[in-house]
Amino acid sequence: MTMLPQRGPEARKMGLVIDLDTCVGCHACAVNCKEWNTGGEAGILPDYDKYGEKPDGVWFNRIHSYETGSDGCSRTVNFPRSCLHCENPLCVTVCPTGASFKRAEDGIVLIDTDLCIGCKLCSWACPYGAREFDEDSGVMRKCTLCIDRIYDESLPEAEREPACVATCPAKARHFGDLADPHSKVSQLVAQRGGTDLLEELGYRPTNKYLPPRRAQIQTTPRETSGAASQGIGGALLKLLDKALSR
Amino acid sequence: MKPAASVLLLTTLTGFAYGLLTWLGLYVAAGAPPAARLLVLAGVGVGLILATLGLIASTLHLGRKERAWRAFSQWRSSWLSREGLAAVLTYPIALAFAWAQYRAPGSPAARSLGVVTALASLGTVYCTAMIYASLKPIRQWHNRHTAPDYLIYALYSGATLFALLHTLAFGTAALAATLAALGALCALIAKLAYWRHVDAQSPIASLASAIGLPKGTAARPLDAPHFTENFILREMGFQVARRHAAKLRRIALVVAFALPLIFSLLARLGTFPLASSALAVACAALGLLTERWLFFAQATHVSALYYGRAV
Numbered sequence: 001m002t003m004l005p006q007r008g009p010e011a012r013k014m015g016l017v018i019d020l021d022t023c024v025g026c027h028a029c030a031v032n033c034k035e036w037n038t039g040g041e042a043g044i045l046p047d048y049d050k051y052g053e054k055p056d057g058v059w060f061n062r063i064h065s066y067e068t069g070s071d072g073c074s075r076t077v078n079f080p081r082s083c084l085h086c087e088n089p090l091c092v093t094v095c096p097t098g099a100s101f102k103r104a105e106d107g108i109v110l111i112d113t114d115l116c117i118g119c120k121l122c123s124w125a126c127p128y129g130a131r132e133f134d135e136d137s138g139v140m141r142k143c144t145l146c147i148d149r150i151y152d153e154s155l156p157e158a159e160r161e162p163a164c165v166a167t168c169p170a171k172a173r174h175f176g177d178l179a180d181p182h183s184k185v186s187q188l189v190a191q192r193g194g195t196d197l198l199e200e201l202g203y204r205p206t207n208k209y210l211p212p213r214r215a216q217i218q219t220t221p222r223e224t225s226g227a228a229s230q231g232i233g234g235a236l237l238k239l240l241d242k243a244l245s246r
Numbered sequence: 247m248k249p250a251a252s253v254l255l256l257t258t259l260t261g262f263a264y265g266l267l268t269w270l271g272l273y274v275a276a277g278a279p280p281a282a283r284l285l286v287l288a289g290v291g292v293g294l295i296l297a298t299l300g301l302i303a304s305t306l307h308l309g310r311k312e313r314a315w316r317a318f319s320q321w322r323s324s325w326l327s328r329e330g331l332a333a334v335l336t337y338p339i340a341l342a343f344a345w346a347q348y349r350a351p352g353s354p355a356a357r358s359l360g361v362v363t364a365l366a367s368l369g370t371v372y373c374t375a376m377i378y379a380s381l382k383p384i385r386q387w388h389n390r391h392t393a394p395d396y397l398i399y400a401l402y403s404g405a406t407l408f409a410l411l412h413t414l415a416f417g418t419a420a421l422a423a424t425l426a427a428l429g430a431l432c433a434l435i436a437k438l439a440y441w442r443h444v445d446a447q448s449p450i451a452s453l454a455s456a457i458g459l460p461k462g463t464a465a466r467p468l469d470a471p472h473f474t475e476n477f478i479l480r481e482m483g484f485q486v487a488r489r490h491a492a493k494l495r496r497i498a499l500v501v502a503f504a505l506p507l508i509f510s511l512l513a514r515l516g517t518f519p520l521a522s523s524a525l526a527v528a529c530a531a532l533g534l535l536t537e538r539w540l541f542f543a544q545a546t547h548v549s550a551l552y553y554g555r556a557v
Contacts, residue, residue: 002320020458025469054474062471064552066457070464077465079457081552090382096317096327117316118309120481121326124247127383127451129478129549138309195458198451198548201382209458 002095004088005104013179014106014145015085015206016165017188021213023172025078029164030061033082033143036163042144043113046136058132060143061164068212077212080173082164083130083143084197084205085109091122091131099140107179107206108147113139127201150175178206247384248484249542252307257374258403258534259300260333261396264367265404266411267293267340269425271364273408274343280351285415290344290363292411293404294337301333325380329373336366371400383548385450385557386541391440398436399534402429406506406530409513410523419523423514426526427507434503437537441495444544449557456551467554482547483555486540494540502533 037060038045047057061082067074085102089109092100099115100122102108111122116139123131123140131142146162149155159166165173176185185208188194194208270289278286305314318334320327343359350356375396378387406429409422419426454463475483486494509526513519546557 002323004323027471030471056472056474056476058477059471062476062552064457064467064471065469066453066465067468068454068459068463068465076468077457077459079552081471090380093323094326094377094380096320096324096330097313098316098320115313115316116310117313119317119326120307120309121324121377123477123481124381124547125383127548129482129547129552132477133309133481135309140309197458198456200451200455201548211459 002092002098002100004092004102007087007104007107009179011104011179012106012177013085013087013206014108014150014176015178015185015208016082016145016162017174017176017178017185017194017208017210018080019170019172019174019188019192019210020077020079021172021192021210022170023078023080024170025063025065025076026169027063028167028169029080029173030059030063032163032167033061034059036146036149037144042141042148044136045141046134048135058134058141060130060132060141062129075212075215079209080164081128081130082207083109083126083145084128084203084207085143085145087204087206088202090125090203094121094125096121108145109142110144110147111140111142113137113141116140127198127203128205145175178208247542247545247547248481249539250307252303252305253542254535254538256300256304257396258531258538259296259303260374261371261400261534262403262407262531263293263295263297263300264336264371265400265402266296266407267336267367267404268364268401269404269408269422271343271360271362271367274347274352274360275357275364277352277357278347282415283348283351285411286347287344288415289408289411290340292407293367294340297333297336325373325376329370329377332366332370332373336363336370339363339366368397368400371396383450384545385447386444386545389443389447391436391443395436395440398429398433399537402426402433403530403534405429406510406523406526409510410520410527413513413519413523417519418516419510419513419519423510423519423523423526426523427510427514430503430507430510430530434499434507437499437503451548451551451557453551453554456548470553478549479553483550483553484543485555486543491540491544494536498533498537498540500533501529502537505529506533 045058049055064079066077068077092102097115097117099112118138131140134141150160161175165175174185176183189208192210194210196205270286305311317330321331340363343363346356346359375393379392382388405426409419409426412422413419453465506526506529509522513522548557551557
């Protein structure tokens with residue numbers, strides 16, 4: 001059913017809060033996601049040309065690194081990208097078969113791979129590039145928010161969280177109910193000014209990103225500029241630098 | 247966006263097909279001569295065969311072709327589902343129309359079925375167009391040009407085909423060639439207006455907003471998540487060199503619109519009407535395929551922002 005469910009304001013919104021301030025860009029979340037989901041209920045996540053020149057495959061989580069800022073005061077922002085389980089997911093409504101759906105009870109966006117015809121239209125409808133096509137089984141795949149972990153009562157309660165959250169060594173990923181204002185994730189969003197990605201497109205993502213904080217430690221530029229070293233000493237140093245740089 | 251052969255063939259072939267069915271329906275509704283019985287019958291046959299070829303082509307890119315029937319189920323939310331239903335519904339309507347016109351040419355039943363055939367055909371084209379027009383992440387598709395343009399190209403290409411069939415039946419292209427020439431002119435203007443619109447558009451989002459940073463923050467890619475292409479880059483990150491695109495645009499303008507305009511006028515004036523109207527169809531087909539290739543190749547997807555691409 002690709003019509004969106006009627007969800008009241010009290011409906012749970014399970015999702016992630018990702019802290020761009022503490023993410024170190026180690027890709028552990030992506031690797032553990034791949035590991036869990038290739039063996040979990042979602043089945044094999046394929047890899048193509050594994051040991052060849054152009055290895056490729058389906059991953060639910062991709063870690064980018066960006067440089068932000070200008071005028072020599074730039075910083076690195078590591079950015080994990082995965083499905084945001086939007087409240088207004090165009091990927092669901094464009095699906096012609098009913099394979100894509102949003103769960104009424106917790107807002108998780110899923111694909112029923114037994115119904116999917118592999119038309120790829122949902123991947124076109126997602127501005128976040130969160131859906132990847134499985135060439136081996138001919139169906140679309142996406143993040144399930146580890147639905148086979150978070151509700152598994154055979155796991156100790158502390159482990160009932162998505163694989164990416166469980167593995168993050170920097171504790172940059174948090175999981176919880178974003179509809180509950182008292183939840184840890186909602187309070188993080190409130191304290192740190194959590195933001196929506198591509199808010200202007202109106203998908204109303206559930207997952208939030210905490211922006212990098214301003215640097216607390218004052219640093220001075222380490223490289224001295226050319227103007228600082230003048231005179232014969234400076235000229236000699238420049239010559240030495242040139243010779244050594246060869 | 248990757249210009250997949252399946253969707254290029256689908257949209258071009260169904261454009262010809264449903265455009266032709268529309269003109270045949272209107273032709274009969276407006277009072278076609280009884281002698282046009284066979285023309286309408288053959289025309290509906292040609293239209294439905296072309297539509298079928300287009301629809302078969304569209305299933306070629308499916309990952310699970312055997313499940314294609316499931317695509318008829320979600321018409322309440324999905325334009326792709328609506329397109330499938332409209333295409334299937336057009337078959338019995340067009341067949342009933344052809345049969346009615348064959349048994350009792352010009353009868354009220356044939357005339358009204360002609361109008362219904364035209365509406366069903368245009369409705370199918372509209373659904374196809376809305377698949378693209380409804381995709382917010384692609385600014386070159388999600389705009390007010392896409393839906394009317396698809397209808398214009400369908401009516402235009404269908405008119406060239408109608409003129410060819412009319413010439414085959416009666417030896418002259420008559421009014422059909424005038425329609426084709428007018429269609430070529432309208433399509434040319436529509437395409438120029440579309441290019442003008444998309445070339446003047448500003449990006450719908452920036453990398454800063456894509457990664458949740460305040461607007462205006464300078465951001466540039468440092469490390470990509472992977473060092474080879476993945477599905478997102480192959481499907482959504484298709485790039486065409488600007489100078490190639492400019493050349494292809496000129497080719498599309500000449501082959502898709504200018505040449506068919508000239509050939510249709512020649513056919514109208516009675517200069518080798520058969521050869522002229524056949525050339526108009528051939529040029530329109532090749533040119534519209536080029537135009538459709540550009541419609542995909544020059545469309546940019548917001549998700550490519552994450553890889554540092556301009557969108």
